[in-house]
Amino acid sequence: MSLPCKTILASTIAKPFTEEVENGVSQLGRKPRLVGFLANNDPAAKMYADWTGKTSESLGFEYDLRVLDKEDLEEAIVTANNDDEVDGMMVYFPVFGPGQDSYIQQLMSPDKDVEGLSHIFIKNLYHNVRFLDAPEDRQKSILPCTPLAIVKILEHLGVYNAVLPYGNRLYGKTVTVVNRSEIVGRPLAALLANDGAIVYSCDITGIQKFTRGEGLSLKRHNVEDVKDMDIQKCAAVSDVIITGVPSASYKFPTEWVRYGAVCINFSSEKNFDPSVKERAALYVPSIGKVTISMLLRNLLRLINNKVIRQEEIKEKEAKKAKVEE
């Protein structure tokens, strides 16, 4: 008998978003320009840069890869921040190392940060704030690409229940996330908990539980340390297991996966053994193509926010003029 697991490829999930992005570009009537800064000699970064270029150009964007010495990176970012010809930008990390790279990341103007890692975006994510311009609430806050890609994947897989009200669509679901990096794992746990899930966030330092409280009593998630559970116990109660361990030797033990679970791997390494299909109902072995479509979607959103921002300024000026009349 064949296994009941269905493997879903990132290309399948990305399809409606690449179409959305293509339509967005054609409505815009010009080629949005994405600048990539490559300031290391990492062949993986070079590969990712080439792949971003290929995808973005195929969808109607202009991709401008700037290969440079790391000493010139800071000034190049400042120049691009002030260059009206640049719509969005990203740096291929690592360049200097965690501390300084984080400084470099924050140097990019949030108005051009396609990866959605600027402090203001991450802060909004943690606080479950979805717009940049309260109380107008028209400029959408940008979400970091990889966590956003995973949300879109969970929507595609039917884990988000569209019958529930927007903002609570993971109510009743339990998720284990193996990775608590600042770039993906921690914002992802917060994002899923803000949408109503119970999330067990696991890394080598231990397990944290992200929830909006019993009966979703809180407006945003709360975090507590969990002492009496290990990853196996988390998996035993989880509808979804998401892995992001950057190690070729790491494998999530198949026997820990609940029968009928949804398994998603966002690591560039394969964190699940193929035997996971003996237990999972749905398996997404990699997510890169969804992530890149979110990157380009974010770029269009940044452009749209800019238009709204200018409208809002005009409206305010008009109001002011009327009061002064």
Added chain:
Amino acid sequence: MSLPCKTILASTIAKPFTEEVENGVSQLGRKPRLVGFLANNDPAAKMYADWTGKTSESLGFEYDLRVLDKEDLEEAIVTANNDDEVDGMMVYFPVFGPGQDSYIQQLMSPDKDVEGLSHIFIKNLYHNVRFLDAPEDRQKSILPCTPLAIVKILEHLGVYNAVLPYGNRLYGKTVTVVNRSEIVGRPLAALLANDGAIVYSCDITGIQKFTRGEGLSLKRHNVEDVKDMDIQKCAAVSDVIITGVPSASYKFPTEWVRYGAVCINFSSEKNFDPSVKERAALYVPSIGKVTISMLLRNLLRLINNKVIRQEEIKEKEAKKAKVEE
């Protein structure tokens, strides 16, 4: 803060099915005739009979209520079985009592049994056989109205995951059913387990677990007695709780319901306290309107099966004639 629970009314869920039934009748080009036999003095049965009549007539059916003495019921059914003017029929039970009522039920021709309680239909349900005419598989087996209504409700509520292959769409879901009657609870548990769920079927005699085995290894469900769990423990691991206790005093304890669970009551009494909304994500307080739309849908299906049956007979005769040529 308002509770995150959404109450969904049976009328909302029934709507696409009443439309489907109306369209089916208008395509048929004649009024299908449903006969109801009322042979008791139960006011609840009378009310249900009137309500069936009102609904079926409003959707384009002809409803023929035959009020009679119970001594005349058997002969009246035999007559209706052989009457080409009668498309479907049902008896308003109880009439004699469980044993003899079951005999009466089986007396109706399966070709006219709108409630789907004929032995052949129930046997097919338990064996996960979905057609009446293997190997052609064109005449769909009829499913009993109330279990079928609950399946349609679970589809509406997003519990069936349409991303999973047909037949496995409850894989990964756990359901508690409080009622194991032969009319609803037991066939319902089997139906949901056949679709991939783990089902805890509870009544006063104890708890049974219906599953298709680990990793859905079986083609149809298996039943085992569960000794180490009570209803509270079943509820604690259940995504869905379905109640059908015919008692005004019975209430499923709200504190047993998992936060974010789906709660459905098919009893004519309210088995959940209104406080269930403090814990459930979705709550369906009654299901009658969905059940009646399934009754009429079954009637159209019986008519359609008859057409297919006649086609199949013609095709076989044509084949036979060709061989003999």
